[in-house]
Amino acid sequence: MSQPSSPAAISCKGVWQVFGADAPDQLKRALAETGNDARAAARLLRERGLVPAVQDVTFDVREGEVFVIMGLSGSGKSTLIRTISRLAEGTAGSILIHGEDILTASKQRLIELRRNKLGMVFQHFGLFPHMTVADNVGFPLKMQGLNRPDRRKRAQEMLELVGLAGREDAFPRELSGGQRQRVGIARALAVNPDLLFLDEPYSALDPLIRRQLQDEFLKLQAGLQKTSVFITHDITEALKLADRIAIMRDGVVVQIGTPDEIIVNPVDDYVREFTRDVPKGRYSHVSAMMNMPETLPKMPDDPKIEEDMTIDDALASCMALYQPVPVWGRDGKMAGIVHPSQLAGALQVERT
Structure with a gap:
């Protein structure tokens, strides 16, 4: 996985793609009329027969x-x-590549x-x-x-x-x-x-x-x-x-x-x-739900849960335990703790 500190290879800022006659001018006019409110401008463009296919997109x-x-x-x-x-x-908008x-x-x-x-x-x-x-x-x-x-x-x-x-x-x-x-x-x-x-x-x-x-x-x-x-x-x-x-x-x-x-x-x-x-247990990981308390409780059993384990794998290792268990980082140090109930709860299907 990439680290958050990695430099941006692509940087998109305020990118719009509007289809229709005189789209650049129409977009400028709509933004001016709405005080640069992108959603309101998009509504205005649609009312005027244009198609705002991409609206004010920004990411790296x-x-x-x-x-x-x-x-x-x-x-x-x-x-x-x-x-x-x-x-x-x-x-x-602007699109920077390197x-x-x-x-x-x-x-x-x-x-x-x-x-x-x-x-x-x-x-x-x-x-x-x-x-x-x-x-x-x-x-x-x-x-x-x-x-x-x-x-x-x-x-x-x-x-x-x-x-x-x-x-x-x-x-x-x-x-x-x-x-x-x-x-x-x-x-x-x-x-x-x-x-x-x-x-x-x-x-x-x-x-x-x-x-x-x-x-x-x-x-x-x-x-x-x-x-x-x-x-x-x-x-x-x-x-x-x-x-x-x-x-x-x-x-x-x-x-x-x-x-x-x-x-x-x-x-x-x-x-x-x-x-x-x-199937959340297959795609989500322990690191997304563990926490690090100020004082560690007594944890006599250690099933060797790792922070990049999927929830399914973690549950298979500790489902027989009823107390929090340690989670170990890649550096070999304890990264936090997680309770089996948290892992099980993450797998519950939401009811509507």
């Missing part, structure tokens, strides 16, 4: 983290990632960024059907001017990384959906990008293949530590992959937090509904 993505943006269909998540990567022109405002970047600079710093993976693969797998993976390197032998060598390395060694000369039509998505990931990684943008890359795949690719993504991330912005509508996928999650509704980011924070402390009924059927 830390270096090396997987930042998941999720929401229902129409929430603005895909529009937001297209705006951040400038596949769509933002209406207002300190550079890409909303003011020239077309030539955008080409350079996409060739050298940004890797993109899409839901529908986007492979060239007339090219072999190796040529598809090496295509971004061709755009950089790399010669064919070096492109082939790099493509083989990337295909081995994603588990497709030996399929270099196959064509996309000869691969399964999961294999084609692996090719898309290998192509995105071929230029060793600083940032990865993944727009619902697994949503068209069968559940079993999807889980396998999620596991492979986590293995890749553990080794490469790429800064990634990942779009999904699936809360279990978000909880599995994310360092932090931003949940969107109607163009607005309603909560940003770690998977534990989203599960344990949802900000409203919309977020709570997302997590209602999530």
Whole structure:
């Protein structure tokens, strides 16, 4: 997991994406008329026939983290990632990538960024059907001017990384959906990008293949530590992959937090509904609910609970005990205590 002190790889401040005639001027006028009240301005824009798809979004993505943006269909998540990567022109705000405002970047600079710093993976693969797998993976390197032998060598390395060694000369039509998505990931990684943008890359795949690719993504991330912005509508996928999650509704980011924070402390009924059927014991951790009292009670039994254990695992270790038990940090020192009743309580399904 990324540490809070990590520098921002991406910084979004007051980002708007409004569709309709004269959107920049209309947005300025609406904000002026409402005293810069974003929600009121959005209502005014809708009354005037415009579509505020992304509204006043502000957040940072830390270096090396997987930042998941999720929401229902129409929430603005895909529009937001297209705006951040400038596949769509933002209406207002600033988007800094390693300190550079890409909303003011020239077309030539955008080409350079996409060739050298940004890797993109899409839901529908986007492979060239007339090219072999190796040529598809090496295509971004061709755009950089790399010669064919070096492109082939790099493509083989990337295909081995994603588990497709030996399929270099196959064509996309000869691969399964999961294999084609692996090719898309290998192509995105071929230029060793600083940032990865993944727009619902697994949503068209069968559940079993999807889980396998999620596991492979986590293995890749553990080794490469790429800064990634990942779009999904699936809360279990978000909880599995994310360092932090931003949940969107109607163009607005309603909560940003770690998977534990989203599960344990949802900000409203919309977020709570997302997590209602999530098996909380599988995704939330002891560290989210332990406390450190001023004086420690007597705890003769120590089932060796660790702060990064899931609640399910912690309960399995201490459910036979009826008193608080210590929680141990990664440094070997006691980080706090937790009572079995707290762990059990966190798993209770909320009644409506």
